[in-house]
């Protein structure tokens with residue numbers, strides 16, 4: 406059994422309560438028994454950020470990130486920006502909060518409000534700088550604008566979560582100290598670009614994650630994801646990099662702990 410750290414998951418998602426035997430609590434107990442030595446539960450809005458803190462308090466192998474995802478930023482709207490940032494600041498003071506996230510830009514859906522997304526993103530980058538915490542970046546169909554905004558905060562780094570960009574951008578970012586995290590899609594047949602990136606990220610900058618309950622790896626596409634499936638992703642990355650799964654597991658656990666200041 407591989408010893409792995411799931412660097413990005415959403416165990417407070419209602420699908421765990423509804424579909425996993427034993428609900429959220431059962432799922433987190435199960436994954437610990439399946440070799441998952443740590444889970445970083447990531448907030449996407451004010452409720453899920455508070456839920457992440459609560460799970461981290463309840464489970465010794467769970468840590469929390471708090472932040473407002475770009476889609477949730479639009480739901481909150483510009484009027485609630487200051488209030489939202491204050492809430493995130495308060496949550497971030499809790500023990501076991503190790504990052505601000507997930508934050509970023511998402512231009513995937515119709516009716517996007519780029520100004521609102523950018524305002525929340527910038528305000529939370531400033532908060533991360535103030536609190537000296539790493540950030541977890543979500544970017545979809547928005548890499549150019551994301552890189553432009555990150556460049557305004559050269560003293561803030563973190564991880565590009567569920568990376569889907571080019572190998573070239575992955576190299577540029579890792580040169581600046583960023584970590585690059587790979588999830589289920591690296592196992593997909595048609596994911597040539599992601600596999601190329603997974604091959605070139607420096608050894609001390611690569612992470613793995615599930616983004617549970619989303620993005621299940623092959624052979625579980627279409628099912629609900631959980632950390633117990635993460636070894637498929639880890640094994641795919643190990644094969645691409647011509648490492649043993651055991652070595653790749655140890656490397657990614659060490660990288661996750663270094664980035665987030667976690668002692669297991």
Ligand SMILES: [Zn+2]
Pocket residue numbers: 413414415447507616
């Ligand atoms: Zn996520």
